[in-house]
Amino acid sequence: MILETPRLILRPFRDHDIGRLAELMANRDFMRFSLGPYTREQTETVLQKFLSRNHAGLPSQFAVVLRENNHLLGYCAFLHHHELPEEIEIGYRLDPAYWNRGLITEAARAVRDYAFVGLKLPRVISLIHPENIPSRRVAEKIGMTPEKEITFRGFPTTVFALSREKWQAASGAG
Template sequence: MWGEVGECFLVNHEQHIPAPTPRLAFRPMTTGDLDDMAALLGDPDVMRYYPRTKGRDEAMAWIDWNQRLYRQEGFGLWLVTLRSTGEFIGDCGLTPQEIEGTTDIEIGYHLRTDAQRRGYATEAATACRDLARDILDIKRLIAIIHPDNIPSQRVAEKTGLAHERDAQTRAGQAVRIYATAL
């Protein structure tokens, strides 16, 4: 099912997913992932820089949103698993996001608390950045990060993004925009 590291895979003729990395594999989210996604998005530590955690229905809406993105955009957030065990560790991918009237493609990531601080977020984000640049021909990539979320800012920097500006979401939340031209 998986090819060599560096290859990209076409799913149902329209959707590309990142190639596996030495430690991680990616796949589209399904409704069968609800338990894992509800646990991830319901974890107060994982969601500490969001306005609040998400309940089970919101986790299902998250899966539905990504499935729509797969169909409409050819990408979204993918489920991330360990290649060695198949164990779920989070999600990572690309989503269109509007900030202050401009829509850009954001690279986003959420990892289980016990999978953080091991380089997985940087590894996953790098694979998604490479897909955006090399296969999807996306010209600009951003990350929208809470000002206090220093670990996520470091991941963005290690992935090649730099602090561009401070901004506000439509809900009025202060965020830092990291960006790069691809």
């Protein structure tokens, strides 16, 4: 599945994305509010997970590519966590050189619409550290609202959520 927005192409990851993805995941800011920078080996594990989910036909992981120069800038992905078996998360990370231009909001809107229209999911969530203001803003801008506070993998976490019904009511979409 490929999604297109005015400035971005959201496409599945490929094997040869490893070099650029490893560069991004080695960056402390790209990895903010996570476990810290990844080694190339750790990134290879992440990429293999993305590729195997794609091959299994599970909700896609989208590589975020800037149309104007074809550069891979990050990801906007459906994530599944065994701790929350009923839920699908929309997670995102972007090259810090491109922050605050509305790019991830643009990507996440397209991924959200695909979740409801293409995949017919009943709801989507985002798991966000309470102090992660930019990520909270993205969640709010795509219509999510804070639902509850949990501890997820040892970190304080706000569960942002959007149901299909609420999205339909807000967008007028059928």
